[in-house]
Amino acid sequence: MGMIANDWKEVLGDEFRKDYYKKLYMFVKKEYESSVVYPPADDIFNALHLTPLSDVKVVILGQDPYHEPNQAQGLSFSVPVGTDIPPSLVNIYKELHDDIGFEIPNHGNLTNWAKQGVLLLNTVLTVRAHAANSHKGKGWEYFTDAIISHVNEKDEPVVYMLWGKPAQSKASMITNPKHLVLKAPHPSPLSAYRGFFGCKHFSKANEFLEKNKIAPVDWAL
16 A cells, blocks of 8 residues: 555554554455455555645545456546546536536546545445455445544535435534535436436535635536
């Protein structure tokens, strides 16, 4: 796992010393040694590397990494340039187009969002190849809950986009009245038509940020 070097290192330092994390580390280490695991080990903490806590203004919460080759890159919903755009991201792009006139790109790399303060966080940060949710319940949830808690403590307003029931289950952790919580069904083909399309989360997020004198996100890619 690549070391965290920015302000996340200070606030998450205690997590690395807890028993659950030591067990998680050994589990993940063994998985990488014995199986194909995504994302590449150096990319596990990319969401934190690219979006320091001090910069976070939007949180988009995913479940666990993509589990097919050349997809996962440590950012929820994002894939490297040159990889086919996954169905959920296709639907995110469609909603962006309908909401703000977003020009749909020919790639699925969301790094530009992360660099602007959009924390693209999965609740579980690793997965075995071809086996969705295979690292669920191994300890990552404690770690990512700590991340969500630290964002909740920020004085600056933050927008949370919680799509689908697993993400929405974290809403009870967001207790700071300065923040905005937006909920919608998951953008997957199974549920996008139940209310993700038409949710207008992207324009609502920018309206909220601007109202609070925070620079809006340039969603263009």
